[in-house]
Amino acid sequence: MNTNQIYTANLPAAGRAYGLDLDANLEFDPRHDAVLAFDLAGDGIVSELDVELSGQALRALGGDYDLDQDGQLSFDEGIIGSRMHSAAQSWDRDHDGLLSAEELKRARARVLVDGRVYSPEAFPLPDGTTGSLARVDPRYHCSWVASDR
Numbered sequence: 001m002n003t004n005q006i007y008t009a010n011l012p013a014a015g016r017a018y019g020l021d022l023d024a025n026l027e028f029d030p031r032h033d034a035v036l037a038f039d040l041a042g043d044g045i046v047s048e049l050d051v052e053l054s055g056q057a058l059r060a061l062g063g064d065y066d067l068d069q070d071g072q073l074s075f076d077e078g079i080i081g082s083r084m085h086s087a088a089q090s091w092d093r094d095h096d097g098l099l100s101a102e103e104l105k106r107a108r109a110r111v112l113v114d115g116r117v118y119s120p121e122a123f124p125l126p127d128g129t130t131g132s133l134a135r136v137d138p139r140y141h142c143s144w145v146a147s148d149r
């Protein structure tokens, strides 16, 4: 497969979800852009709660404990955020601060596009090609997606 990598910004999406700006226009569009979430309960379903908690955990992993994203850090958010940070660190198995394709797979990551659930190894990109998530960097709010074009 001939791959090139796309750099995407990680943006807040609806319901505090963790959005990936696949079409690189710095806005979250639910039809073209993706949401990164984890099947936290391991039941094969990515629920709305999974999506919200995944977003919070990914931001906490990057050091952002403002769980409700209102721009203020409450006392409770400091405590819960640091717990979420510790929990999310188990996804980062080599402790480099990034989530690699392999780490995402082991953590049961899923990519949601236009209401459908895909594997992070194959999901539709806005240009009609198939993408796979190569790396997620929660500290710098960016990701790399490999395209099959």
Ligand SMILES: [Ca+2]
Pocket: 021, 022, 023, 024, 025, 026, 027, 028, 029, 033
């Ligand atoms: Ca976008």
Ligand SMILES: [Ca+2]
Pocket: 066, 067, 068, 069, 070, 071, 072, 073, 074, 077
């Ligand atoms: Ca807050």
Ligand SMILES: [Ca+2]
Pocket: 092, 093, 094, 095, 096, 097, 098, 099, 100, 103
């Ligand atoms: Ca890692």
